[in-house]
Amino acid sequence: MVTDADIRSLLEDVKDPEVPVLSILDLGIVRNVTVTPDGAISIVITPTYSGCPAMDVISMDIRLRLLEKGHRNIAITQQLSPAWTTDWMSAEGREKLRAFGIAPPNPKQQFCHEEMFADEAVACPRCQSHHTELISRFGSTACKAMYRCLDCHEAFDYFKCH
Numbered sequence: 001m002v003t004d005a006d007i008r009s010l011l012e013d014v015k016d017p018e019v020p021v022l023s024i025l026d027l028g029i030v031r032n033v034t035v036t037p038d039g040a041i042s043i044v045i046t047p048t049y050s051g052c053p054a055m056d057v058i059s060m061d062i063r064l065r066l067l068e069k070g071h072r073n074i075a076i077t078q079q080l081s082p083a084w085t086t087d088w089m090s091a092e093g094r095e096k097l098r099a100f101g102i103a104p105p106n107p108k109q110q111f112c113h114e115e116m117f118a119d120e121a122v123a124c125p126r127c128q129s130h131h132t133e134l135i136s137r138f139g140s141t142a143c144k145a146m147y148r149c150l151d152c153h154e155a156f157d158y159f160k161c162h
Contacts, residue, residue: 004033007041007066014065017057018141019159021100024058028088031079040073041066046084048143049162086161097159098125103147105161122158124149 011030016022024030024045032044043062047055059076066074086105094104103125121130129151139146139157148155 001037002035002039002041002071004035007033007035007043007071010065010069011043011062014058014061017054017061018143019097019100019102021096021102022093024062026090026093026096028086028090028093029058029084038073039071040075041071042075042077044077044079046079048084050080050083052143086159101125101156102144103156103158105159107161122147124152124154125156126154127152 008025008030011025011033012023014024016024016027019027027048029045029048030043031046032042034042036042045055045058045062055078059078062076063074089105097104103122106120106122120134122132122134123130124132124147127149129149131150132147133150134145135148135155136146138144143160143162144157145160146155147158
């Protein structure tokens, strides 16, 4: 009998198409995995923001991964409430972002709200300096901002907390 844990281990191979260094489990968008006694698999996912264009690709990649392993009775649903938060990202996922050159989101107790966004202390993922500046509120995707390190002079994406 296939277990929920078995399915979760397969989901480790499903990557976020916008940040392929992260699995969907690292990202924290997998809300629930259920396997019934008859082998039906139900997976609930939450987008990082409503209208996220990657969700259709992620759903298809989940389905393809499970089909590849012989699973046929698969239901994938999206749940919008409660809204996804960067708090759901795994510690391993945050470190993978940093190693990939993307600054991971700061903890919420820092300046994680709109009014103070420009003053947020974001560490450079390359040299770890906090001597950085906001270039643009939007980076390569809507969930990231563009920063520049004033010490090593490298531009980098910051995965915005929300």
